[in-house]
Amino acid sequence: MKMDILKHKLVPHHEILKEEEVEKLLKTYGIKKEQLPKILIDDPVAKAINAKEGDVIKIVRKSPTAGVSVAYRVVTKEII
Amino acid sequence: MITTSKKEIDKIVFGLLSPEKIRKMSATRIITPDTYDEDGFPIEMGLMDTRLGVIEPGLRCKTCGQRVKDCPGHFGHIELAMPVIHVGFAKTIYAILKSTCRGCGKLLLDEKQLEKLRKLYKKAVERGENTSYFVKEVVKLASKVTHCPYCGREKLPIEYDKPTTYREAGHKMTPSEVREWLEKVSEEVGDDLRLLDINPEVARPEWMVLTVLPVPPVTTRPSITLETGERSEDDLTHKLVDIIRINQRLQENRDAGAPQLIVEDLWELLQYHVTTYFDNQTSGIPPARHRSGRALKTLAQRLKGKEGRFRSNLSGKRVNFSSRTVISPDPNISINEVGVPIVVARELTVPIRVTPYNLEEMKELVRRGPNPKPPAGVVYIPGVNYVIRPDGRRIKVTEENAENVAERLEAGAIVERQLQDGDIVLFNRQPSLHRMSMMAHRVKVLPYKTFRLNLAVCPPYNADFDGDEMNLHVLQTEESRAEAEILMKVQEHILSPRFGGAIIGAIHDHISGCFLLTYKQREFSKDDAIRILAAAGYRGEVKEKMSGKEIFSKILPEGINLEYKAKACVGCATCVKEKCPYDAYVIIKDGELLHGVIDEKSIGAFKGVIIEYITRKFGNDAARDFIDRVTKLGIAAIMVIGFTTGIDDEDIPEEAKLQINEQLEKAKRKIQELIKAYEEGELEQIPGRSLEETLEMEIMRVTGRARDQTGEIASKHLGMDNSAVIMARSGARGSMLNLSQMAGCVGQQAVRGERIHRGYRNRTLPHFKKGDLGAEAKGFVSSSYKKGLTPTEYFFHSMGGREGLVDTAVRTSRSGYMQRRLVNALENVKLEDNGTVRTTTGEIIQFVYGEDGVDPMRSVRGKAVDVDMIIREVKNE
Numbered sequence: 039m040k041m042d043i044l045k046h047k048l049v050p051h052h053e054i055l056k057e058e059e060v061e062k063l064l065k066t067y068g069i070k071k072e073q074l075p076k077i078l079i080d081d082p083v084a085k086a087i088n089a090k091e092g093d094v095i096k097i098v099r100k101s102p103t104a105g106v107s108v109a110y111r112v113v114t115k116e117i118i
Numbered sequence: 119m120i121t122t123s124k125k126e127i128d129k130i131v132f133g134l135l136s137p138e139k140i141r142k143m144s145a146t147r148i149i150t151p152d153t154y155d156e157d158g159f160p161i162e163m164g165l166m167d168t169r170l171g172v173i174e175p176g177l178r179c180k181t182c183g184q185r186v187k188d189c190p191g192h193f194g195h196i197e198l199a200m201p202v203i204h205v206g207f208a209k210t211i212y213a214i215l216k217s218t219c220r221g222c223g224k225l226l227l228d229e230k231q232l233e234k235l236r237k238l239y240k241k242a243v244e245r246g247e248n249t250s251y252f253v254k255e256v257v258k259l260a261s262k263v264t265h266c267p268y269c270g271r272e273k274l275p276i277e278y279d280k281p282t283t284y285r286e287a288g289h290k291m292t293p294s295e296v297r298e299w300l301e302k303v304s305e306e307v308g309d310d311l312r313l314l315d316i317n318p319e320v321a322r323p324e325w326m327v328l329t330v331l332p333v334p335p336v337t338t339r340p341s342i343t344l345e346t347g348e349r350s351e352d353d354l355t356h357k358l359v360d361i362i363r364i365n366q367r368l369q370e371n372r373d374a375g376a377p378q379l380i381v382e383d384l385w386e387l388l389q390y391h392v393t394t395y396f397d398n399q400t401s402g403i404p405p406a407r408h409r410s411g412r413a414l415k416t417l418a419q420r421l422k423g424k425e426g427r428f429r430s431n432l433s434g435k436r437v438n439f440s441s442r443t444v445i446s447p448d449p450n451i452s453i454n455e456v457g458v459p460i461v462v463a464r465e466l467t468v469p470i471r472v473t474p475y476n477l478e479e480m481k482e483l484v485r486r487g488p489n490p491k492p493p494a495g496v497v498y499i500p501g502v503n504y505v506i507r508p509d510g511r512r513i514k515v516t517e518e519n520a521e522n523v524a525e526r527l528e529a530g531a532i533v534e535r536q537l538q539d540g541d542i543v544l545f546n547r548q549p550s551l552h553r554m555s556m557m558a559h560r561v562k563v564l565p566y567k568t569f570r571l572n573l574a575v576c577p578p579y580n581a582d583f584d585g586d587e588m589n590l591h592v593l594q595t596e597e598s599r600a601e602a603e604i605l606m607k608v609q610e611h612i613l614s615p616r617f618g619g620a621i622i623g624a625i626h627d628h629i630s631g632c633f634l635l636t637y638k639q640r641e642f643s644k645d646d647a648i649r650i651l652a653a654a655g656y657r658g659e660v661k662e663k664m665s666g667k668e669i670f671s672k673i674l675p676e677g678i679n680l681e682y683k684a685k686a687c688v689g690c691a692t693c694v695k696e697k698c699p700y701d702a703y704v705i706i707k708d709g710e711l712l713h714g715v716i717d718e719k720s721i722g723a724f725k726g727v728i729i730e731y732i733t734r735k736f737g738n739d740a741a742r743d744f745i746d747r748v749t750k751l752g753i754a755a756i757m758v759i760g761f762t763t764g765i766d767d768e769d770i771p772e773e774a775k776l777q778i779n780e781q782l783e784k785a786k787r788k789i790q791e792l793i794k795a796y797e798e799g800e801l802e803q804i805p806g807r808s809l810e811e812t813l814e815m816e817i818m819r820v821t822g823r824a825r826d827q828t829g830e831i832a833s834k835h836l837g838m839d840n841s842a843v844i845m846a847r848s849g850a851r852g853s854m855l856n857l858s859q860m861a862g863c864v865g866q867q868a869v870r871g872e873r874i875h876r877g878y879r880n881r882t883l884p885h886f887k888k889g890d891l892g893a894e895a896k897g898f899v900s901s902s903y904k905k906g907l908t909p910t911e912y913f914f915h916s917m918g919g920r921e922g923l924v925d926t927a928v929r930t931s932r933s934g935y936m937q938r939r940l941v942n943a944l945e946n947v948k949l950e951d952n953g954t955v956r957t958t959t960g961e962i963i964q965f966v967y968g969e970d971g972v973d974p975m976r977s978v979r980g981k982a983v984d985v986d987m988i989i990r991e992v993k994n995e
Binding site: 067069072073074075101103104107108109110 | 245952954956959960961962963964965966968969970971972
């Protein structure tokens with residue numbers, strides 16, 4: 039039996055951003071993709087949602103101070 | 119003016135010195151281990167050769183012809199008879215030996231693997247990522263290879279013995295062999311050396327095995343002449359002497375054709391000396407010692423650690439225009455001010471540019487000289503110590519030349535004026551743990567020899583006056599003064615970014631004073647009321663009879679509305695608000711204190727609700743004014759009312775003592791019962807605990823309750839007419855626990871959270887029976903501090919006290935190191951205008967600062983807005 043880790047209560051919501059959404063995001067922050075925080079391609083959640091290298095993942099967490107906080111991560115491979 | 123062309127550093131490249139380069143930059147070869155001849159002159163080609171620079175005044179450097187101050191010193195060199203490994207690169211050499219072929223010197227990777235790594239490397243460089251971990255990967259891949267893919271030679275296992283020995287299949291390699299191998303590697307591997315984190319443009323692997331040793335200039339290792347005329351050499355010189363001696367012997371023995379064994383021994387000795395010359399704390403070998411037994415301070419020791427070159431001389435520096443002295447309190451100056459002694463003010467200066475507009479004024483200032491006599495009725499006027507002429511010449515102003523210098527003063531010069539009232543300076547107390555440890559103050563020149571500060575700023579500096587010293591820095595530019603004025607003044611730091619509340623506020627007697635003034639309905643005669651209010655700076659009408667609350671209201675800003683529970687609140691089940699029997703429900707309406715007592719919660723540092731509210735509503739100026747006034751008001755009130763405390767504050771009536779004894783007896787009996795139950799096996803075990811643990815826990819509970827109960831009995835007999843109780847209840851100083859320990863009973867002493875149990879075999883002290891589990895035998899102190907402790911109680915109390923002491927010592931050092939690590943990790947992280955938190959390269963750490971984007975300093979105790987307060991305000995309108 040394989041568990042769906044996305045349903046675990048400690049795993050926040052992850053979703054892969056669409057191409058145009060990524061562009062918009064990079065434009066609002068005025069950055070290049072490499073300047074986003076990173077997530078490894080073999081991260082369990084990245085694997086579960088089928089992320090590919092270069093994808094940007096949107097993570098929506100519950101936060102004790104802000105209610106909801108949104109973060110973005112770019113999927114990367116380890117160099118070696 | 120000295121003009122220099124502008125030079126910008128584009129990049130820094132670190133590389134290795136080649137033997138040729140070492141010889142080329144050398145001023146002379148060093149061959150003799152001797153330093154000076156009988157006449158005290160440096161020996162030629164010795165370690166103190168004058169071609170390496172000069173350290174004695176009068177002598178001229180033979181290389182550059184300059185004297186002590188101007189000659190920077192020059193390197194020399196030693197030709198090593200046999201090559202030796204450089205310890206600093208021992209690990210790099212090991213990595214190279216492991217990943218290359220001894221036969222052909224090529225990397226033990228096939229073309230496919232190499233190509234892949236090269237591509238990844240290129241990508242990493244493009245992305246600006248760290249490439250140093252490619253080494254690990256290369257070594258990992260190469261270690262799987264059994265035969266060289268190019269020449270087919272078998273790869274033998276390489277071992278490394280710390281610090282400088284390499285073995286191939288158990289056979290020891292000499293540094294010469296290692297060097298030959300590395301030479302082959304630099305020939306064959308070429309640009310792929312980058313994969314091993316070596317830049318072949320500036321470093322060839324064989325240079326990591328030394329054949330020539332650079333000798334640093336004498337200026338880096340000056341000898342000191344003692345009063346007796348004896349010369350004492352620097353540790354580095356000592357070490358170099360050792361190296362030259364052994365090098366000489368090695369050469370002689372080798373040239374004379376001595377047995378291999380002797381040559382090898384000497385070679386190893388040379389390796390030892392060169393190793394310790396670089397780093398005398400190399401693991402695996404004993405440190406080289408001075409004749410006295412002290413370990414030598416060699417190159418690595420000069421750089422490493424807290425006292426090393428980096429942390430001590432480059433990251434931290436001693437500065438001019440600063441001063442340090444003992445601090446003492448002055449309740450009469452504002453929190454924004456600092457009292458500076460006259461002697462200090464005469465020494466510290468502020469540079470003032472002379473312009474056509476202030477020329478006359480400056481002339482007058484210079485004319486006063488460095489030590490002007492103040493006119494009658496004034497204690498101090500500033501003078502001038504130096505004038506810097508437009509051509510850059512610095513002229514010391516003396517009483518004799520003052521007139522002359524003043525006459526010749528012209529626009530464009532800079533006058534270094536002594537401190538005067540109102541100058542802005544930085545004031546600091548170590549340890550500087552938060553930004554409030556260094557704040558800007560305005561100077562107030564005062565007599566005597568200590569820095570004076572207002573008592574309300576003690577909490578942010580964590581200062582007291584038991585001998586504390588503080589530092590003062592005078593700002594030297596307009597920009598810094600403006601910045602300090604706007605960002606660093608004390609009044610800008612009343613609210614702490616630590617918790618979004620007031621950190622500056624009243625302490626000790628200020629609180630006692632305000633408490634006494636405002637507690638219940640104390641009445642004051644017109645005389646007393648005037649006395650108190652005048653001290654607080656109030657100017658206006660005073661009624662015939664005034665209550666304390668009315669007096670306090672006079673210094674509250676108009677239109678202030680607040681409602682909260684005071685520190686004195688005991689936390690009743692249902693709050694009766696304004697009818698509070700303890701007067702602990704504070705209501706301030708339109709600047710009038712209607713109900714409640716003013717205590718720590720209202721005006722205290724760290725708590726001060728009123729201070730916090732004023733700062734937020736009326737601004738820093740109003741808050742500063744309020745703090746200045748409320749502290750003075752408190753002091754005036756406590757002086758009018760009168761206040762004292764002594765040991766008799768802990769006097770309790772005979773019947774109370776009997777009650778306390780009774781309680782203690784009861785507790786002891788209860789403990790005996792527990793022990794009996796335990797011994798008879800009737801004690802009910804707590805789940806998850808052993809029987810012994812259960813017993814201990816039960817006993818701890820009984821002793822804890824016994825202390826609380828005795829405290830209650832004692833405090834029942836200590837009313838609000840008792841000074842110690844007033845201090846504890848108002849939060850000025852001390853707690854009710856302190857009082858009950860003084861009057862009632864000190865209670866159970868504990869080490870590591872357990873009753874005291876160690877000492878002799880099966881007992882804590884020989885005064886008790888073996889296996890005694892009773893209260894007294896395990897550290898229960900039933901006496902009070904006032905009554906005095908029995909010898910055994912005193913001993914147990916000391917045990918508990920010692921643990922506390924050790925704990926604090928350990929905690930400070932640990933948290934200090936933790937903070938250092940944190941600061942080093944976060945020092946480059948910056949909050950950008952758009953609310954993102956980024957590194958210097960623009961990488962995003964947080965999309966919104968702290969997830970909620972709230973600045974803790976502008977928050978209400980951590981929250982962005984105080985909803986309750988807003989609702990109350992809207993309703994009141």
